[in-house]
Every structure is written in C-alpha cells, then in structure tokens.
Amino acid sequence: xxxxxxxxxxxxxxxxxxxxxxxxxxxxxxxxxxxxxxxxxxxxxxxxxxxxxxxxxxxxxxxxxxxxxxxxxxxxxxxxxxxxxxxxxxxxx
Amino acid sequence: xxxxxxxxxxxxxxxxxxxxxxxxxxxxxxxxxxxxxxxxxxxxxxxxxxxxxxxxxxxxxxxxxxxxxxxxxxxxxxxxxxxxxxxxxxxxxxxxxxxxxxxxxxxxxxxxxxxxxxxxxxxxxxxxxxxxxxxxxxxxxxxxxxxxxxxxxxxxxxxxxxxxxxxxxxxxxxxxxxxxxxxxxxxxxxxxxxxxxxxxxxxxxxxxxxxxxxxxxxxxxxxxxxxxxxxxxxxxxxxxxxxxxxxxxxxxxxxxxxxxxxxxxxxxxxxxxxxxxxxxxxxxxxxxxxxxxxxxxxxxxxxxxxxxxxxxxxxxxxxxxxxxxxxxxxxxxxxxxxxxxxxxxxxxxxxxxxxxxxxxxxxxxxxxxxxxxxxxxxxxxxxxxxxxxxxxxxxxxxxxxxxxxxxxxxxxxxxxxxxxxxxxxxxxxxxxxxxxxxxxxxxxxxxxxxxxxxxxxxxxxxxxxxxxxxxxxxxxxxxxxxxxxxxxxxxxxxxxxxxxxxxxxxxxxxxxxxxxxxxxxxxxxxxxxxxxxxxxxxxxxxxxxxxxxxxxxxxxxxxxxxxxxxxxxxxxxxxxxxxxxxxxxxxxxxxxxxxxxxxxxxxxxxxxxxxxxxxxxxxxx
Numbered sequence: 001x002x003x004x005x006x007x008x009x010x011x012x013x014x015x016x017x018x019x020x021x022x023x024x025x026x027x028x029x030x031x032x033x034x035x036x037x038x039x040x041x042x043x044x045x046x047x048x049x050x051x052x053x054x055x056x057x058x059x060x061x062x063x064x065x066x067x068x069x070x071x072x073x074x075x076x077x078x079x080x081x082x083x084x085x086x087x088x089x090x091x092x093x
Numbered sequence: 094x095x096x097x098x099x100x101x102x103x104x105x106x107x108x109x110x111x112x113x114x115x116x117x118x119x120x121x122x123x124x125x126x127x128x129x130x131x132x133x134x135x136x137x138x139x140x141x142x143x144x145x146x147x148x149x150x151x152x153x154x155x156x157x158x159x160x161x162x163x164x165x166x167x168x169x170x171x172x173x174x175x176x177x178x179x180x181x182x183x184x185x186x187x188x189x190x191x192x193x194x195x196x197x198x199x200x201x202x203x204x205x206x207x208x209x210x211x212x213x214x215x216x217x218x219x220x221x222x223x224x225x226x227x228x229x230x231x232x233x234x235x236x237x238x239x240x241x242x243x244x245x246x247x248x249x250x251x252x253x254x255x256x257x258x259x260x261x262x263x264x265x266x267x268x269x270x271x272x273x274x275x276x277x278x279x280x281x282x283x284x285x286x287x288x289x290x291x292x293x294x295x296x297x298x299x300x301x302x303x304x305x306x307x308x309x310x311x312x313x314x315x316x317x318x319x320x321x322x323x324x325x326x327x328x329x330x331x332x333x334x335x336x337x338x339x340x341x342x343x344x345x346x347x348x349x350x351x352x353x354x355x356x357x358x359x360x361x362x363x364x365x366x367x368x369x370x371x372x373x374x375x376x377x378x379x380x381x382x383x384x385x386x387x388x389x390x391x392x393x394x395x396x397x398x399x400x401x402x403x404x405x406x407x408x409x410x411x412x413x414x415x416x417x418x419x420x421x422x423x424x425x426x427x428x429x430x431x432x433x434x435x436x437x438x439x440x441x442x443x444x445x446x447x448x449x450x451x452x453x454x455x456x457x458x459x460x461x462x463x464x465x466x467x468x469x470x471x472x473x474x475x476x477x478x479x480x481x482x483x484x485x486x487x488x489x490x491x492x493x494x495x496x497x498x499x500x501x502x503x504x505x506x507x508x509x510x511x512x513x514x515x516x517x518x519x520x521x522x523x524x525x526x527x528x529x530x531x532x533x534x535x536x537x538x539x540x541x542x543x544x545x546x547x548x549x550x551x552x553x554x555x556x557x558x559x560x561x562x563x564x565x566x567x568x569x570x571x572x573x574x575x576x577x578x579x580x581x582x583x584x585x586x587x588x589x590x591x592x593x594x595x596x597x598x599x600x601x602x603x604x605x606x607x608x609x610x611x612x613x614x615x616x617x618x619x620x621x622x623x624x625x626x627x628x629x630x631x632x633x634x635x636x637x638x639x640x641x642x643x644x645x646x647x648x649x650x651x652x653x654x655x656x657x658x659x660x661x662x663x664x665x666x667x668x669x670x671x672x673x674x675x676x677x678x679x680x681x682x683x684x685x686x687x688x689x690x691x692x693x694x695x696x697x698x699x700x701x702x703x704x705x706x707x708x709x710x711x712x713x714x
Contacts, residue, residue, distance in 0.1 A: 009339040010328065013367050048324060058557045059324050066668050068575065089557045090328050090340045
C-alpha cells in the first residue's frame with residue numbers, strides 16, 4: 001500500500017531534511033509503520049519522535065487526510081492513497 | 094519560616110506615604126502568592142464598584158514563592174488589579190529580571206494605592222523606599238525610560254518597571270514593561286498611568302529567601318535535566334515560542350484575517366519559527382533570570398524601511414497579532430510593529446485584534462478613510478498599522494476609539510461592528526483557534542480574566558506537549574480535542590492546576606517538564622508550608638472561586654461566559670473547516686463540575702467547602 005507522507009516543517013528542519021521534498025511515498029499500512037519506515041530512511045529524525053527507550057513521544061502527532069488521530073488510532077490501517085502528516089506538537093506564546 | 098513571607102511594600106501615592114505590611118501566614122498558605130494572593134487582597138481591600146482608572150483601584154505587583162529564584166521558569170511576577178478593559182479581576186504575568194531583585198531587596202510584593210498629582214516613580218533599595226519626581230520621564234517610552242533609570246541608579250544592578258505613552262494615556266490595554274518583557278494583558282499599564290506612576294526601580298543586595306534551600310536545589314537540578322531531555326523545551330530554545338506558528342498552521346490553530354480565514358499556511362511559511370530564528374533575522378537569544386531554556390529571540394532587521402534595528406524579537410502571539418491576523422507576511426514589518434507595541438507599552442494581542450476589527454469594518458464599508466483620519470486600514474497594509482500604533486498609544490484621532498479595546502470601540506463605531514470584535518468579557522482573544530481545539534473554547538469562555546490560553550493548560554495537554562498524569566485527564570482527552578463533549582470536568586481540573594502555577598508564579602512553559610511531585614516539592618521547599626499535591630489542588634480551586642467571586646461582585650454573570658459569534662462560526666477552509674463548537678453543551682457539563690450555580694456565582698456549598706465564608710457573605714447578602 002502506498003501512503004503519501006508529509007513531515008511538518010519543524011521535523012524537517014530538526015531532522016536536517018529541508019532539502020528533501022515536502023512529501024514522500026511510503027509503503028506501509030499504519031501511521032506507526034509509516035513513521036518507522038521514514039526514521040529508517042532518515043535516522044536523524046529518531047530523537048525528535050521517539051524517546052531514548054524507543055517509545056513514541058507524546059509530542060508526535062499524526063493527521064490522516066487532515067484529521068487528527070487519537071493515540072488509539074495510531075496503529076489503525078490506512079487506505080491506499082491516504083495522506084499522512086506527521087507533526088512535532090508544540091504550542092507557544 | 095524564611096521562605097515566602099508576604100512582606101509587602103504599601104505605597105499610597107495620594108498621601109505620599111510608604112509603609113510595610115505583612116500578609117497573614119494562614120492567607121499565604123491558602124492563596125500561595127501571585128495572582129492567588131491578589132484575588133484575596135482585592136476581595137478584602139477594593140470596593141468592587143470602583144472605576145478601574147480611579148485612585149480607589151489598587152495595583153498589586155506580586156511575587157510568589159518561586160519568583161526570583163534561580164529555577165528555570167522562576168523569574169516571573171504578577172501584576173493584578175481591577176481591569177479597565179474588562180471591569181473585573183485582572184492578572185498579567187511577566188518574566189524578565191525584576192522579581193529576583195524585588196525579593197533580594199526583602200519584598201514579596203508592592204501594593205500601590207491612590208494617585209499622585211504629578212508624575213512620579215518609586216525607588217526601592219533594600220528596605221528603603223522613596224517616591225521620586227518623574228516629570229522628566231513623562232512622555233517617554235519604555236526603552237528610553239528603562240535606559241535613563243538604569244543609568245541614574247547604578248546600571249545593571251537596578252531593575253526597572255516602566256509604562257510607555259499608552260499607559261500614561263490610559264489606553265485600556267496598556268501593559269507594564271520590565272526591560273524587554275511585558276506584563277501586557279488586561280490594561281494594568283493604564284492603571285499604573287492613572288496613578289501617575291511612571292516607573293518602579295528596585296535594587297536589592299540580599300538573597301532570595303527559601304525555606305529549605307537544599308530541597309529546592311535538589312528539585313531544581315532534576316527539573317533542569319528534564320528540560321534538557323524534553324523535546325518541546327529543546328524546540329523552545331532553538332526557535333522560541335514562534336516555533337508554534339508552523340504547527341498551528343498545520344492543525345488549524347493559527348487564525349488569520351481577524352479569525353475569518355482557516356487556512357493560513359502561506360503566511361505561516363513566511364513568518365514561522367524557522368524564519369524568525371533563521372540567519373536573516375536572528376541576532377541572538379536570551380533568557381529570563383535563571384532560565385536554562387532561553388526562548389527569547391534577539392532580532393535584527395537588515396533590509397527595507399526598518400533596516401538597522403536590533404532588539405527583542407516577537408513571541409508567537411506578537412507574530413500572529415501583527416502577521417496572519419492582519420494578513421501581513423513581511424517578517425521585518427511584523428518584528429518592527431511588535432517592537433512598536435512593546436515600546437509604546439501596548440498589549441500586542443489586543444492591538445492586533447483592534448486593528449483587525451477596524452480593517453474588517455473598512456472592508457465591509459462600516460468605516461472609511463474619513464473615519465480613520467485618512468489611514469487606509471485595508472488588509473495587509475503595513476504603513477497603516479505603523480501609523481495607527483502610536484495613535485492608539487496617544488489616543489489621537491481614530492486611535493482614541495481603538496484604545497478603548499475591541500468591545501467598546503465596536504460599540505462606538507456601531508453599524509454591526511460588534512460582529513467583528515473577537516473578545517471574551519472584553520479581553521481580546523489570544524491567537525490559538527478554539528475551533529480546532531474545543532477544550533480551549535471552554536477555557537476562553539470561563540477563564541478568570543477573559544479569553545486566555547495560559548490561565549489553564551487544558552489546551553496544551555490536549556495538544557500533547559503538557560502531561561499531568563496526576564489529574565487523570567487522559568481518558569477524557571481520548572474523547573478528542575475536536576469534539577465539545579467531555580470537556581467540562583477536564584477544564585475544571587485544568588483551571589485548578591493553572592491557578593497554582595500562576596500563584597507560584599511559574600512560567601507557563603515550564604509545564605512542559607513538571608509533574609505533581611515537582612510542583613509540590615518546589616512550592617513546599619520555597620514557602621515552608623508542607624503542602625501535599627491534594628492541598629495545592631484545593632488551593633487552586635479556592636483561588637479560582639475567589640477570582641470568580643470578585644468578578645461576580647464587579648458585575649460578571651453566567652451570561653458573560655460566552656464566545657464571540659466569529660468563533661462559534663466554523664471556518665470554511667483549512668484543517669479545522671466545518672468544526673462547530675457546542676458551547677452550550679460544554680457549559681452544561683462544566684457548571685456542576687466547577688461548582689457554579691446557574692447564575693454563574695460560586696455556589697454556597699462550594700464556598701463553604703473551600704472556607705470562603707467571607708466571599709459567600711458578600712455574594713449572598
């Protein structure tokens with residue numbers, strides 16, 4: 001299954017991926033699997049999405065077709081053609 | 094006990110008198126300090142019917158047990174009083190370096206009463222205090238007054254609070270500056286200006302007292318390590334609070350065009366954290382006293398009409414207020430206009446909101462250039478905003494209308510302008526869109542000071558960056574941040590926590606790394622009271638109800654727990670398109686959980702349980 005995956009600007013900046021395209025195609029079936037594939041491709045992202053023990057940081061958020069996922073939905077099956085956005089959560093000001 | 098003792102410097106400017114006042118220990122334990130203590134002082138000392146800009150209002154510059162300590166996030170103090178903008182309880186918090194000197198001078202706060210006939214400033218050096226003539230400073234703005242008073246009183250050793258022209262002219266959303274930081278919200282600078290108090294200068298030679306310095310140092314060490322390990326704290330250090338612009342645009346949190354645009358990604362790309370902290374605009378970073386995070390930006394402008402300026406960079410709120418909310422994508426202009434607001438002493442959130450309202454009125458033909466003195470307030474017009482900011486601060490021409498705040502200005506303009514005033518209880522809404530986060534909608538509608546995203550951390554817990562497992566909020570959060578159901582009890586708990594943080598007085602962003610044990614250990618070792626987390630939560634509840642009760646006495650009712658029409662109308666595009674807030678449902682769930690009666694007053698049972706018989710006697714006589 002092909003999923004179109006985007007990373008938020010902060011993740012691309014911190015992972016040193018600003019020269020990469022805004023989105024990339026990933027063969028995976030769930031948001032968590034997509035993330036694993038991308039981190040495998042770009043190891044510099046690891047520290048920004050996982051903690052030292054390898055657990056997902058609470059600041060890692062997923063959006064599918066612009067809908068924010070709840071934590072219980074992170075392992076749900078995606079459909080071919082879905083658009084996944086991975087965001088480093090932050091609030092300020 | 095040698096911690097936070099409640100030693101107050103009480104200054105009566107009408108009579109030119111200065112005296113020392115001690116706060117009762119029992120009161121300190123129950124109200125902690127900062128805005129919590131201010132609520133109790135307002136209840137006891139201010140006639141709720143007084144005009145906020147009259148000598149009968151009082152101005153409270155208050156520290157909390159954590160204020161001025163070397164804890165990262167501990168540099169802060171509160172400025173409180175009756176607000177001229179909302180006519181109810183008001184609090185405004187500020188970082189910088191003032192609190193550390195005030196406490197090392199031996200004071201936990203300053204109470205200002207009355208009003209001087211001529212401009213004055215208060216000079217405090219350890220236990221000595223003096224009211225001095227400020228005639229030569231009147232008419233000057235924050236940067237200049239800060240510089241002059243530091244030169245006059247010993248350079249870096251002197252810590253200074255000032256008001257600019259906005260405070261002097263009692264613009265209703267004027268703030269108070271501590272160097273590069275502002276206690277901006279609710280118009281406390283206007284209260285200071287009404288008292289003809291131009292500045293406060295403090296020099297202190299002692300140490301900030303802590304009841305148990307070893308225990309405090311131990312907890313501080315733990316928290317510094319936590320901050321080093323925390324991703325969001327690292328982001329904060331690298332990109333400042335403006336890093337949020339990028340995320341906000343992606344989640345529908347970022348408002349634009351006076352909250353009418355739901356898709357603001359294009360402006361975010363030109364004004365977000367990476368741009369502000371990129372090589373074109375970043376001159377350096379700096380921290381509040383004692384902080385290891387360093388979220389403050391020092392900006393530079395090297396090209397265009399504002400070239401040659403270097404100084405404090407904008408926070409997230411300033412960038413959005415002067416950026417997407419006005420449809421301006423010129424980062425240099427945004428930085429400059431934010432600096433103008435700070436120097437004149439205007440709250441940048443309220444300033445942006447009032448100008449955006451005027452721009453929308455102009456777009457719909459409610460205003461024209463004859464009304465505005467020839468200024469073409471169309472979307473994206475930088476020149477018009479640059480002209481309008483000084484006019485607001487000086488109450489000149491159409492600026493005098495906007496200086497009244499969005500609610501009053503819209504009423505004065507008429508012709509349906511109120512539809513474009515985005516405020517709650519008179520306080521302009523900060524720039525996080527509750528249509529993308531319904532818990533925030535309830536926070537805005539019921540916050541103790543009008544629309545506020547830092548009075549309780551429900552919003553930041555919903556986004557996943559704050560984590561308070563002790564509050565058992567996660568099951569409720571699972572209901573979803575984009576649904577209205579289930580938020581009532583959660584916001585209540587979150588508000589109780591928020592009152593403790595603000596009474597502390599602890600940087601809101603330090604919620605990133607704290608938990609209940611940290612908070613309890615910090616406040617206990619700093620104050621000397623053997624708090625438990627459960628007792629602190631009860632303090633938070635007591636403080637919330639005291640603030641609410643004071644505001645009830647000033648005229649606030651259930652009808653004021655509302656949101657502007659603009660926020661109850663879904664956006665038609667962007668990540669939060671079509672999401673509709675059901676405020677009626679949320680209030681229905683919230684009121685019983687909060688312990689409010691149907692008319693919006695704390696119930697008698699709630700007041701009795703919290704030991705607030707004095708408030709009950711005033712509310713139910």
